[in-house]
Amino acid sequence: MSRLGKITRRTLLVGAVAVAGGAAFGTYKIRKPVTNPLRPEHGASLNPYVIIDQQGISIIAPRAEMGQGVHTTLAALVAEELDADWESIRVLHGPPAAAYFNAALAHGALPVPDYDLKPWQRRVTQGLGAASKLLGLQVTGGSTSTVDGFERMRLAGASAREALKAVAADRLGVVRGDLRTEAGRVITPDGTEIDYRDLVEAAATRPVPQVELRHPYEWKLLGQSLPRSDMRAKVTGQAEFSTDIVLEGMKFATVRICPYLGGGMAGFDPAPALAVAGVERVLDLGDGVAVIASNTWAAMQGAEAVAIDWTPSHLPATTDAMFEQIAQAFAARPNSTMRDQGAPDDIPAGIEVEYRVPFLAHSTMEPMGATAVLQDGHLTVWVGNQAPREHLKVAAQAAGISEDNVTLHTVFLGGGFGRRVETDITRQAARIAALVPETPIRLTWSREEDMRHDFYRPAAIARMRGAVEDGRAVLFDAQIAAPSVTRAALGRIIGRQMGGPDKGHVEGAFDQPYAIPNYRVAGHLADLDVPIGFWRAVGNSFNGFFHECFIDELAHAAGRDPLQFRLDHVGVESPVAGGVLEAVRDMSDWGAPVSENVGRGVAMIWSFGTPTAVVIDLEREARGIRIARAFMACDPGLVLDPAIVRAQMESGLIYGLSAAVMGEITFTDGRADQGNFPEYDALRMFNTPRIEVGILQDNPHMGGVGEPGTPPAMPALANALFALTGQRVRSLPLLPHADFLV
Amino acid sequence: MSVSLTVNGTVRQSSLDPETPLLWVLRDEFGLTGTKFGCGVAACGACTVHIDGEAVRACQIALGDVWGPVTTIEGLSQGYTLAPLQQAWVRHQVAQCGFCQSGQIMQAAELLAQNPAPTDAEIDEAMAGNLCRCGTYSVIRAAIHDAARALNGGSAG
Ligand code: FES
């Protein structure tokens, strides 16, 4: 971390030339180069992604490492072209800086299904990356990191390499083309080796050579499963998360904020808290209190002890009333009808059903936390986060100082899943640090605080009409009602209301590659103020369930095998999507006779550019229903690190299955009824299925891998339950309806 | 008043209230932040450490009740050389976010100390209290088998 210690925003690197590998390259419409934010204490930075100093090569990952392996893959992109020695490079989180904007975030902006994008539409969406640049959105999300970094990080490595070679060529009086590079050294034809470290100071002051990228068949690192750069630190307890920073004179804090969401605090009595051994101060945060103590336990005990007069929430008093409010959205005109084919109103529905899914918590393994200190008017914050620039801005506001006086270090995230885009934890930490200047504060939320102050995956309702004829679907007509995550989250993050059709609200339903003659998906935005946010796979997490369970119903109504039925509708529309269905069919030996104690279900969802199919096998045992096996196949196109893709697929699947079996947040008087794992659990080793992952690379476009495993997991499970029991459960979680092994 | 306890082979004094859970003594007072807080109610296993070789939830053991020497993740390896379990964790590239992994490794270490060649079912049973929200279970199981083979003199891999 000290390597980046002196980096401040908007400072130009001494001797830095125009940004190599940044936005100055490539196809971006806005060509004004961004400023290199790196200003190392020692050594030199060749561009925003590479620092070389006497200790070696550090690669700066502009995205947050939250378990998805992005540090490893992004570093490999640079190292591949830089010819750095993989085992000896270090990977650091990038500081908050506009240079690290995520251009791929905008790739999903057109109201067109990803599988069906025309080449010109792809170019348009790439142009939209410029909007991310203007907003400086340095966000880790949307399964975009690798797609975004694919060109610019390789270019960063390549141009740095060529700059180093140019210096060596000058020094030795040879031509640059005669030099080669290997493991952090430039090598001359006669075998003389010069370490990059001896060239870097001069290289940093040269104009950036424009270079061609290597052809994939030359790759040595990319395409391989690499040892992850963070692995050793994570098996020795050395990896630093938000509350692992140790500072001289540090105090320990926790908060207790009004649990009646939207409510506040009329008054409080700190006396009972101050009587707890170790408690030093109770601070008024407006809508709750912070307690500062000599250790976290005392702070938590103290926070419990404060007598607080809460003011009520304005939310509906019960979860049922919330669902009623969501259902009211059906009465209004839809916000979007992004799929509208044929004449759905003219086709009589053979099936008309309603589906419901609940609110969900992110429940990251690490509860929210941060470390902060305000010293001599300068605020330093350590926080694992998915949007450093937004966090920095909020920290400055909360401390009442300018952004120039804030340093924000992104540390490892103990799980993100969308939760750590939100800036609430940073706002609190900055506020508390400002209230006790010169005192370092480690702020740790209790699990209860974390679960009751989440930005939840919204509850949603789908009304479906469908019909079949001659073994095929002829009508698929969906109306989907939920509060809008896009509006809620982007409103908070960029401070402006997004109007227009909300694609995120219907993704996973309107954009699926099925050929159905009368096919309509309408999105209705519900007016309900529960705090909601990005939850792994976002809209796909509920729409995938609606879409793929209903397809299953249509298949059974048509008297067809549900996998073959899907293939018949998908294969023509998208051979790539058909490929993943065929893969899980073969992997699972679908169609072979199974015992009557086994039920199999299938689902396929195309999300974040990657079609992913799942087959789930359930087995009835004496103690309950076991999720015995899962077969997954995905096609993210070109694969940069197969082991990481596999890990992300398993991870996404388990996250989805956990939610589908037992995930549910309910509210009473605006307060979440669930506070800790005993009430909001997840799958554990004993009830997680054996998982087989097939990775295809037929997709001509690169897709994400962090989220696409989640959406198909839930409907595949519900469809398997139907196969096992004959019971069609149209709401989640499933546990109230079936005795899963838990 | 101070409480004396042995942590990773070193005798240390804690000045915290004896009711304080061991977890916070380790993290806040001793700076041993490898042991994690996940729930505080014995439901996640992130805080797992050993007392006298037994895997316990440090969020549930009061400082005053610690009955033997404490080993944390920081004390598992010998200097730079990783313990066999940690090596297996690296070979299988287990960690994703990594937040649960200290607890997983400490739980697995107790299992292998008691049962040098556990079956799948025995592993599932022993690890049931350790949650991993990233879903690394399959590689954890594989790494435990692998470490068991290595410890029994077989070849790892
Ligand atoms: S923190 Fe101790 S078991 Fe969860």
Ligand code: FES
């Ligand atoms: S690795 Fe993230 S919780 Fe286990």
